[in-house]
Amino acid sequence: MNNNSTGKMQMQADKQIALAGNPNSGKTTLFNELTGSRQHVGNYPGITVEKKQGTCIQDGYKINIVDLPGIYSLSAYSIEEVVARDFLINEKPNAVIDIVDASNLERNLYLTIQFLELGIPLCIALNMMDEAETRGMRIDEKRLSRILGVAVIPTVARSAKGKDQLMAAVMEMMSHNKEYTPLEISYGSDVDSALLTMIKEIITADFLTERYAARWTALKYLENDAQMIAAGQEKNPVLSARLLKIREKLARHLKDTLDTYPEAMIADSRYGYINAILKQGVVQYSHDENKLYLSDKIDKFVIHRFSGPLIMTAVLVGLYQFTFAYSEAPIKWIEAFFEWVHAMAASALPPGLLQSLVVSGIIDGVGGVLGFVPLIMFMFLGISILEDSGYIARVAFMLDRVFRMFGLHGNSVMPYIVSGGIAGGCAVPGVMAARTLKSQKERLATLLTVPFMNCGAKLPVFAMLISAFFVNHKAQIMFAITAISWAMALLAAKFLRLTVIKGESTPFVMELPPYRLPTVKGLFIHTWERTWQYIKKAGTVILGISILVWAMMTFPQLPEEKELMFAQEQLAMHSAYPAAVANELSIKIDQKKLSSAAQALKKKLSHIEGKRAEAALRHSLAGRFGIAIEGISKWAGFDWRTNIALVGGFAAKEVIVSTLGIAYSLADIDTEAFDSLSETLAHSPNWNPLAAFSLMLFVLFYAPCFITVVTIARESGSWKWGFFSMVFNTIIAFMISVVVFQAGSFLGIGIRP
């Protein structure tokens, strides 16, 4: 009785299910179907592979679902494989759903076999049954289930078909407390006998048995698995060395007799085992296997030698047009909203420090950042379409030869694109995306150069400067900026690979997944997740930084005698006019109804106020710094206001816009007359298209924001690289800006007559 009730209690506690499978097997689609919007994205502790988690309610139980990264094998080739393997072994989920792409049954089962060898509670979702059928495959899932000894449920994740049956099977599996024994297959007599010897040794010494089954440990030693050998070396170096010796002896024997390797024998045996299963009437082909499928037909053009690069360019340019055209209206709405909030707060709060903090520090700072949310949303929507459709892999394929030239990898394209290779990314996830690169050197070169890309936080700066100075060439300038960022990143990567990080290149071998129509739900979730990350950053880091920058620009305040001087000047101005005029100013708010004398007085008064504000800003901490380096920065065309903004930009690039905004709204006399910062700059005598272009280049290349610097330090495992990126990038950026500004000034390009 007592026992029974504890059993029931356990059943009611949270259950954890993991989704595992090959990339492109429909795993994430199934995850979205199971969890809906009840999901969140985080990171695995200590590393940066995305950890997608969600919950679903089934039969009254709350079930945690983890979407493991897509993998082909449990061989610790990539960080994804290590993450998935560690999760399955350490977290021991109550059930693992293995999503198998039915149309690529054999290769998908290669992973399934390894799950079974690991001995975990497995349930197979035989996905994409519709695609398998159109390819003329008939799969007998009942027979497959019988042979493998696990439940096999046919599904079509895109239309949620089979979802309920799958969950029912999983619930059924979790309800009995079965012991899952690892599958043992034969890898040939030589390997098998070596395995037996090793297993005996492992069991006798109780070697790593608290984590792994003895057979698994032995198998991984034979496969020369770096992670397992490192763990073994630490635990028991003597036994580890003995196991390696057994492997070595086997390797020599296999080389001499069969001209092969232990890991090759093991892989071949797994495929042999799978073939034996499939031949027992599991799969039947009803029509021609070599028929051209839609994907092949599309690829005939899309990766064609001549049309491929043309289509790729068109897709990337199209993405810009799409992003800019559709985000324009919502950006205007958000701007209008924040202008309204600004006005409300300004009239509700009494003038003084608090009003200044709320209006200039908080509302303008956050408003400036949120105004670009639509831009980022449309950009991510576009990228999600390219990713989910399978096109991104084609880009990696077509660009690999080019990337290799610069000491990078075809997969470097992903970090580059995430960072803003297609304008609007972010270097923080970009640096993290570099995790998919196996080779340390290519990874380091990639993560040190991705901050050069045109990230979403730089976009507001460019958009503002473009609408001020290049309003008729919006798309062209944006495209040019992105092209320049690519060129610079690649050249810098080559430079690094030839100097600081020299070395060989790593395997490329990758799948070009079949083209698939992205699902609306998937696109929505991907876009929202990424946009939400940006908004969260805006709401937390940027708000804090915005307040910090406001404080830097406000303190120390002007000394009292100076304040008094300005006050007296204003008083004197008042008394120069008849009392009626001054009175008129304090009553009428609408400027158009003022008499001409009152208007003149108002203009003179605000001129004095502007001088005061400018004096105050010059007096502040930020002003002092900006002025101190103006002597050097003027070579690139930057005045002290720009310098302040650039310092703020180290905190986060989008802060450049809000800082410039604060700088001008505090110090400029005519701000009220203009709607936006870009108009203020367009009419400022200190600015011209050349200075704007020089600033754009500097912003593109100079020190990454501090969040990126921290990420680089963490990802590269050393603060050295974090500091390196700050110094190296700023020097490069300054050199480029100086050259451009000086050459432009000399040739008279982009200067106002």
Place this chain on the structure above:
Amino acid sequence: MNRIKMREMDDNQKGVISAIKVAGELGRRIRDMGLIPGTEIKIKGRAPLYDPIVLQVKKYILALRNSEAEHIMVDVDEQ
């Protein structure tokens, strides 16, 4: 029957993999992706700069570099 390296194969040529002549990480990766002796493959073409190679393996498409195809031996029909 003729045994050649995969990188020497022509576009649209078919063959059966006879051996993977590389150990370590690259060898393991090649096998994990389903390229093992006995597998029928067909070269679909090459990237715009003639590298990497695209090939069909069963029902899926793989891409690999010339330098990687160097290690894969393929039996092809005499031409």
